[in-house]
Structures are given as C-alpha cells and as structure tokens.
Amino acid sequence: MLNLPDRLGMRLNGAQFANLHTFLAVARHLSFSQAAQELCLTASAVSHRIARLEQALALRLFERLTRRIRLTAEGERLYQVLQGFEAQLQEALQPLTTQVSGALSLYVRPSVAQHWLVPRLADFQQRYPQLSLDIRTGNDPVDFRTRPVDLALLYGHGEFPGLVSRLLMDEQIAPVCSPQYAERHGLIGHPERLAQCTLLHDALAWEHAAFDAEWQRWAREQNLQQLLPASHLTFDRSDLCSAAARHHAGVAMGRQRLVQPLLDQGALILPLGGFSQAAGQGYYLVHPPREPLAQRVRVMVEWLRECALS
Structure with a gap:
C-alpha cells in the first residue's frame, strides 16, 4: 500500500489544491456546514469538493454518520500531513531575517498565566521583539482543530x-x-x-477532575481522609482559592509555583507543614503531533523551559 506522500504525488493536480484547502476546513470543524461558512461556499459545494478529492486519492477521508462526520484513519493521516505543510508554508513566507518573527498563539490555564507566565513576559518580549504573542486563557479542553492555537501550557497528569x-x-x-x-x-x-475548617477547592484543577480532587489526593498521601470537612467553597481557578484563603475564607490547596510569592509576603502560611510532591501532576507543553515544530513555537518552548529552571 502506498503511503500518503506517494499518493499525493501521484494523484494530485492543480485542480485539487482547492479541494485540499476545503478538506482542511472540514477536518478542523468536523462539519460540512461550518466549513462552508468559513469558506463562503454552500454545504453542497463543500461536499462535492471532498468527494472529488476522495476519488482522486482513492481514499475514504470521512465517515458519514447520522448527524456528524469523523475522520477515517487515512483522513487523520492526511490531516496531520497537511497541517505540517501549512505550518512550514507559513514559516517559509515570513520575511528573511535573523530574528524570529510572525504570530504565536499560546493557550494557558488562567491561574498559571496570571501568577507564573505573565510576570516573566517582559523578558520574552525583549528577546523576540518581532514575534507577536497572543495569549488566551481558559479551563476548556484545548481544541487545536477549531482554535488558532500553536501551543498550550496545561496543568494535569500528562495524558492528552x-x-x-x-x-x-x-x-x-x-x-x-x-x-x-x-x-x-x-x-x-x-x-x-x-x-472544623472550610476547604477551598479548585473544581477544575485539571481535565475531568472531581471538584475536590487536589484535597483528596493530598489527604490520601497524608492518611487524613477522615478529617476533611463537609464545609467548602468551590472556584474554577486555583488563584481564586488562594485569594479567598488570603482573605480568611478558609484553607486552600496551594500549588507552590503559584502561591510562593504570597508565602514570601506573609499573606499566606503553611499551617500543616511544607510542600509535598503532587504525585503525577505537573505543567505540560501540549501541541499537535507536528514535526518539525515551527521556529516561532520552538523558541517559545525553549524560553518556557529556561523559565521553569530559574
């Protein structure tokens, strides 16, 4: 069986490039109608372009289900190949310069952005003045298909x-x-x-976490599950928990990289002893399987790693 690059080389002609562009839009949205809106076409025209592309490549790219579509294994492979081509083309079209330039979009959890990333951004800006950085925050799972995101910085267990x-x-x-x-x-x-205390919970600590996941994990490690009270307040951000704790609302589960400045200032204390490892949890850089990464993404990865060591 031929691999995808062989098939592309043998079966593509100039008329198919518009169909490939259409395929990218459909694959991002997994919807003919949404792709049609993006491309200013009718859904019927989009469907016809995909059918012509499938015929030219002798591949079935989508499974048509009752109310949705999904990529086949061959469609997923083609999508990854084309995403890589698209990233390389964007980089090749940047003006030749010794400095990294272009636009970079980084998706970050709000608490990490406010307390760890943002205080360090002046250094990044000084190093890469021609790189336009767009930082977006949120607790939703990042969808690289439908959002123009190059890289995500997420808290969790590393399984994405x-x-x-x-x-x-x-x-x-x-x-x-x-x-x-x-x-x-x-x-x-x-x-x-x-x-007898009120516990402050980050109810969205990581994807699919229970509202009290951090406290339960700590209590298991300390063999203190029976001591956790029923009284609690829940938030959707870790920094809101620490802010509430600072204003005497209860006890929060503090992440050292986020609360250390408040500890240094004396606004918060560690009433039950020092920090312990958050088993299996950490901050991860996440991106689609594109190799090689665009230069602008590589410099961001390298800079973030340098910050993590400082």
Whole structure:
C-alpha cells in the first residue's frame, strides 16, 4: 500500500489544491456546514469538493454518520500531513531575517498565566521583539482543530490523547491559609482541626477532575481522609482559592509555583507543614503531533523551559 506522500504525488493536480484547502476546513470543524461558512461556499459545494478529492486519492477521508462526520484513519493521516505543510508554508513566507518573527498563539490555564507566565513576559518580549504573542486563557479542553492555537501550557497528569505533551515542570502542593485564619482555628501543627475548617477547592484543577480532587489526593498521601470537612467553597481557578484563603475564607490547596510569592509576603502560611510532591501532576507543553515544530513555537518552548529552571 502506498503511503500518503506517494499518493499525493501521484494523484494530485492543480485542480485539487482547492479541494485540499476545503478538506482542511472540514477536518478542523468536523462539519460540512461550518466549513462552508468559513469558506463562503454552500454545504453542497463543500461536499462535492471532498468527494472529488476522495476519488482522486482513492481514499475514504470521512465517515458519514447520522448527524456528524469523523475522520477515517487515512483522513487523520492526511490531516496531520497537511497541517505540517501549512505550518512550514507559513514559516517559509515570513520575511528573511535573523530574528524570529510572525504570530504565536499560546493557550494557558488562567491561574498559571496570571501568577507564573505573565510576570516573566517582559523578558520574552525583549528577546523576540518581532514575534507577536497572543495569549488566551481558559479551563476548556484545548481544541487545536477549531482554535488558532500553536501551543498550550496545561496543568494535569500528562495524558492528552492525540496530542504531544512534554513535561515543563513539576508541582508541589500543601494547604495554605492566612495567619489569622490559622490562629482562629488553632490549626498550626494540628491537622485534626481541619474538620472544623472550610476547604477551598479548585473544581477544575485539571481535565475531568472531581471538584475536590487536589484535597483528596493530598489527604490520601497524608492518611487524613477522615478529617476533611463537609464545609467548602468551590472556584474554577486555583488563584481564586488562594485569594479567598488570603482573605480568611478558609484553607486552600496551594500549588507552590503559584502561591510562593504570597508565602514570601506573609499573606499566606503553611499551617500543616511544607510542600509535598503532587504525585503525577505537573505543567505540560501540549501541541499537535507536528514535526518539525515551527521556529516561532520552538523558541517559545525553549524560553518556557529556561523559565521553569530559574
């Protein structure tokens, strides 16, 4: 059986390039109608272009289901190949210069962006003044098909199906609260008094996490599950938990890389001892399986790794 590059070389002609562009739009959206809107065509015209492409390549690229479509294995392979070509073409069209230029989109969890990434961005801007960086934040799973994202920085366990993930830095966790809250509850050195406290939860700590996943993981490691109280407040960001803790609302599960400045300032303390490793959890750089990565993405990866070591 021929591989995809062989098939492309043997069966493509000039008339098919428009069909390949159409295929990319359909594959991104997994929808003929949404691709038609993007391309200013009718859904029927999009469907006809895909049919002509499938005929020319002698490949079935999509499975037509009752109310949706999905890529076949051959369609997925073609999509990955074309995405790589598209990235290389964009880079080749950049003006020749000794400096990295162009646009780069980075998707980051809000807490990581605010407390770890943003304070370091001035250095990146000074090093790469011709690179336009677009930072987007959110808690939704990143969809590289439908969002113009080059790279994502995510907190989790490293399992992102269909994507390449590289550990950037690990994390350590520990309960944190304000000095006043700890004094009021007699909490310092007395984990049993957690039962009378309010716990502050990041309900979206990582994809598919339970609302109290971080606290439960810490409690299991400390053999303190029976002490976790029913009283709690939940948020959708870790930094909101630490902000609530700073204002005496309860005890948050602090991530060291995010709360260390507040500990240094004395706004938060570690009432039950120091940090412990967040087993299996860390910050990962995630992107589609494109090789080689565009230069603008490579310099961002290298810079983030340098920041993680400092």
